[in-house]
Amino acid sequence: MPSVQVDLILPCLNEAAALPWVLGRLPAGVRAVVVDNGSTDGSPEIAAGLGATVINCEVRGYGAACHAGLEAAKADVVAFLDADASLDPQQLVRVTAPVLAGRVELMLGRRKPVSRGAWPWHLRLANAELSRRIRRRTGVRLRDLGPMRAAHREALLALNLQDRRSGYPLETVVRAADAGWRISEVEVDYLPRSGRSKVTGTPLGAARAVLDMTKVLSR
Known part of the structure; x- marks a missing residue:
């Protein structure tokens, strides 16, 4: 077994079918x-x-699970990935390699749908609007606020991230930009997920996610 270079944090809520x-x-x-x-x-x-x-993370929320994993991780570099099989872990190296090499401080996976049903149009539209707001707020040009991302653990902890709901990924980008980090993205395949999304699988869930992220941008 090679030495551990990256701890991959996988927030999980009822993903028994996808985990293997x-x-x-x-x-x-x-x-x-x-x-x-x-x-x-x-x-x-x-x-x-x-x-x-x-x-175990008893506080419910995507951000709460992500941050609990960040605090529990041991490796110098950490990555985040949804546990629903919507992203291929084999492509994780595209995101982690630039961080390990010191070329960027925060790397994100820009999702490329492999089929029409992998990424519904209303979610793509919401993501495009959030990317536009991030660019206006920070000057960072991103085309996606994807769940696959990587950075150095201690640096992430130093950002003092506060959101514990759906706004956690966006807060990461905003605070990293404010701190002067080099931020980039690389294309990764986006697959039809296993089961329905716990965050955006319903119109109400999608609306709550956008509201969480809007609150982050308004701080």
Whole structure:
């Protein structure tokens, strides 16, 4: 087993069906940290059985799970990935390599849908609007606020991120930009996810996510 270079933080809520595929495709040098956020389908046991480090986050929310994983991680570089099989862990190196090489401080995966149903039009439209607002607020030109991203752990902790809901990824970009970080993105495949999204799988969920992110931008 090669030495661990990256801890991969996987927020998890009822992803039993997707976890075997996700954890089975980790690149060399990547250690999985699965953050269970209240699963009732046996996800923690499945993850542990597949060799992942599993921690429990009792505070519900995407940002809460991400930050709990960040605090529990040990590697100098950490990455984030949804546990729903919508992104291929084999492509994680596209995001982590520039950070490990010191070329950027924050790298994001720009999602490229592999099929028409992988990324519904209303979610793409909302994402484009958020990217436009980020550019206006920070000057950083991003085409996507994707869930695959990587940075140095201690630097992320120093940003003092506060959001514990859907605004966590956006707050990461905004605070990193304010701190003068080099931020970039690279294209990654976006696959039809396993099951329905816990954040944007319903119109109400999508509206809440946009509201969370709008609050972050208004601070």
